[in-house]
Amino acid sequence: MIKTIIFDFGDVFINLDKEGALKLALEKFEITELDEELQSINALYEQGLISTDEFLEFYADNFPRLPKDELKSIWNYIIKDFPEHRLQFIKQLAKDNNHQLILLSNTNELHIDYIKKNVSFYEDFKNCFDQFYLSHEINLRKPNADIFNFVLTENKLNAEECLFIDDTLENTQTAQQLGINVWNNNPAAEDIVDIFTIKNELF
The missing domain is CATH 1.20.1160 (Paired amphipathic helix 2 (pah2 repeat))
Structure with missing residues (x-):
């Protein structure tokens, strides 16, 4: 579960x-x-x-x-659009309150400042999460195991009760080695809003 x-x-x-x-x-x-x-x-x-x-x-x-x-x-230049249907998805997930929601991102100050300036609903998005971890703020980064251990320890989580979603294979491989369930999503063909269909065996 x-x-x-x-x-x-x-x-x-x-x-x-x-x-x-x-x-x-x-x-x-x-x-x-x-x-x-x-x-x-x-x-x-x-x-x-x-x-x-x-x-x-x-x-x-x-x-x-x-x-x-x-x-x-x-x-x-790397930063593109933020489709609003994904905001609606995470807002609904937060409203349903069936899962603890954590964001864990390799993100630097220039990128997050750019996003804050150009994504009008950034604060609404951030407020959907119980914890919001950015690598440059916690001085840890994926795919190093210590960042995942930090999240597990800080939030008193059991790895087998967690699902970690990331488009970078080496990140999900590290999480999986720690016993965390993973979804290595393909952004070209998959959308986070379909999580409960794609990973339905976990829910």
Whole structure:
């Protein structure tokens, strides 16, 4: 019996363009791939271990042709639309009050600030959850096991009574190894609003 549903944010509720964002970044930076240093800086920022100013300063130093406003635009390009039917879905789930609802997202300050500015119903969405965990605020990130153990411990949860939903396979693999039920959703073909049909064997 599932008592707690733990949701990812990007490509579960809000649509992302990961491929387009990477392509744009490589073009603007005039590189062929994100090297280990860039990936490391991105991960540190996502985990809240460096500030937004430090993050932008790093990119400005490495790509001095690009002003900081353009760097922000490149970084936020990944964020697309938030279909309102998904808001209605989570509001109904909160109203029904049959499950504890937790959001667990790898999200950095620039992205969440952009979403707050451009998604008019962000606060309504956030208020649907019993807990709302963003990686840069808790200094932990998926797919590391410690972020899942943090959620389980903080909320006194039994792993087998939880369902974790995420579009990234390595994230759901880690959760599954800890005994959490998972749905590795495919954003191109599946919608979170169909959870009770797709994962009906768990409910």
